[in-house]
Amino acid sequence: MDKIRWGVLGAAKIAREKVIPAMQGKEGFEITAIASRSFDKSKTTAENLGIAKYYGSYEELIQDPDIDAIYNPLPNDLHVSYSLQCIQAGKHVLCEKPLALHADEVQTLIHARDKHGVKAGEAFMVASNPQWKKAKSIVQSGELGTLRAVQGFFSYYNRQRDNIRNIAENGGGGVWDIGCYPVFTSRYVLGEEPTRLAALLDVDPEFGTDRVGSVIMQYPSVQMTFTISTQLVPYQRMFFYGEKKALEVRIPFNAPIDQANELHLHHGDIVGHKVEIIQLPVSDQYTEQAVEFSRAIQQDLPVPVSLESAYQNTRILEAIFQAAKEERWINLT
Numbered sequence: 338m339d340k341i342r343w344g345v346l347g348a349a350k351i352a353r354e355k356v357i358p359a360m361q362g363k364e365g366f367e368i369t370a371i372a373s374r375s376f377d378k379s380k381t382t383a384e385n386l387g388i389a390k391y392y393g394s395y396e397e398l399i400q401d402p403d404i405d406a407i408y409n410p411l412p413n414d415l416h417v418s419y420s421l422q423c424i425q426a427g428k429h430v431l432c433e434k435p436l437a438l439h440a441d442e443v444q445t446l447i448h449a450r451d452k453h454g455v456k457a458g459e460a461f462m463v464a465s466n467p468q469w470k471k472a473k474s475i476v477q478s479g480e481l482g483t484l485r486a487v488q489g490f491f492s493y494y495n496r497q498r499d500n501i502r503n504i505a506e507n508g509g510g511g512v513w514d515i516g517c518y519p520v521f522t523s524r525y526v527l528g529e530e531p532t533r534l535a536a537l538l539d540v541d542p543e544f545g546t547d548r549v550g551s552v553i554m555q556y557p558s559v560q561m562t563f564t565i566s567t568q569l570v571p572y573q574r575m576f577f578y579g580e581k582k583a584l585e586v587r588i589p590f591n592a593p594i595d596q597a598n599e600l601h602l603h604h605g606d607i608v609g610h611k612v613e614i615i616q617l618p619v620s621d622q623y624t625e626q627a628v629e630f631s632r633a634i635q636q637d638l639p640v641p642v643s644l645e646s647a648y649q650n651t652r653i654l655e656a657i658f659q660a661a662k663e664e665r666w667i668n669l670t
Contacts, residue, residue: 341366341631344404344428346395346419348373348382351433352410357386359594359623366406366631372398395419399426406634408460409433412501413508417442420457424449429456429634431626435517436647438508440655443648450644456633458640459647461521463590465625468598468617472577472586473526475600481579487527487556488576489519489563491590502567503544510546511565512538512657518590519563520554520653521646522575529556530649533668538661541568552657581605594621 343366345352352371360368368388373379376393383391392398399407399422406429409420417437423430424446436459437443450457463469476484493515495502502509524530531554539549548568554561575586585601592598597616604611626641633640656667 341429341634342369342403342405343367343627344370344372344398344401344407345388346372346398346407346409346423347411348378349410349433352408353382353386356408356410356623356627357388359621360627361387363624363627365635366627370398370401370404396422399423399428404428406431406456406631410460413438413513414506417446420446421449424453424455424457427453427455429630431458431460431630431640433460434521434647435459435508435513435651435654436644437651438513440648440651443644443651447644447648456630456640457644458630458633459642459644459650460626461518461642462622462626463518463522463592464525464641465629466592466598466622467620467625468586468592468600469522469525469589471615471617472575472584472600473528475584475602476526476577476579477528480582480602481577481584482581484527484559484577484579486578487523487559487561488578489523489561489574489589490565491515491518491563491573492566492569493571494569495567498544503541503546505545509544510548511550511567512547512654514567515590516550516552516563516565516657517650517654519552519561519565519575521642521650522586522589523554523556523561523563524646524649526577527556527559529558530669531556531561531653532670533666534653534656534660535666536657536660538658547661550657550661552660554653592622595619 370390372392379391409432534554538547541548549566575589577584583603600615602613660667
């Protein structure tokens, strides 16, 4: 297959502003079609972004024989149903995170993927980002010394009533939207799965969605804590603490595309603190994700983030809600 022909389900903001521009004008793949439930919106989006074909329904795009792979950035509660339709139509599918709101639904996708022989994965673009590959390499090399703790923080402020992130029935709230990132990146870097967790969630009385959450996760080798919020000052960091050094990922999730990403290695000492700055080449993590996923199709390689990984991440996110509701530790093994 010389060039992967991609279709996009929906005109979500992340697709219009980040993913589609990052995938255009590249070798090996192209965006050839987009679909929306509104034909006019689909047409306007296609014209604005220079996409040749547009449809007034998702089903038309899914059945288009000229589409090889589909990117699914629909609302969280529609991820599984439409990804399943893509797979059943013989299309490769890259679905936005969180892939599912229930882990057993991911198993349904795994069975369908295996039956139809397509590539399917979760769109955690951070797994394709050079800064996270470097972070993983540093941690697993032992340069930090024995790792004992991991910390994360991810927040933004959004009080818009009609925003999909604030609509509970669509899978809104902080855990699903951004809590998935510290969970995934800690699993990715450590190469381990957590064994148990505890959590606190503060729920917005108007929206019914979690607006602040704090989680403790026990991994076989380390303790991990993180806080997320949809109603705090925008901020994000990830730290990995070893006996000798600490690694700080400065902009871990919304990495810029117009400047070098930086990792900071802290060498200890409160006074006279030494920080080694590691700069990574300027890159677009959405482009890197598309390159790796398209290559997986062309060369029959593993996708960047498998459905099996998505299953584990979903189990953990579900357990966070259970732990907060029942006010107890939840075993994950």
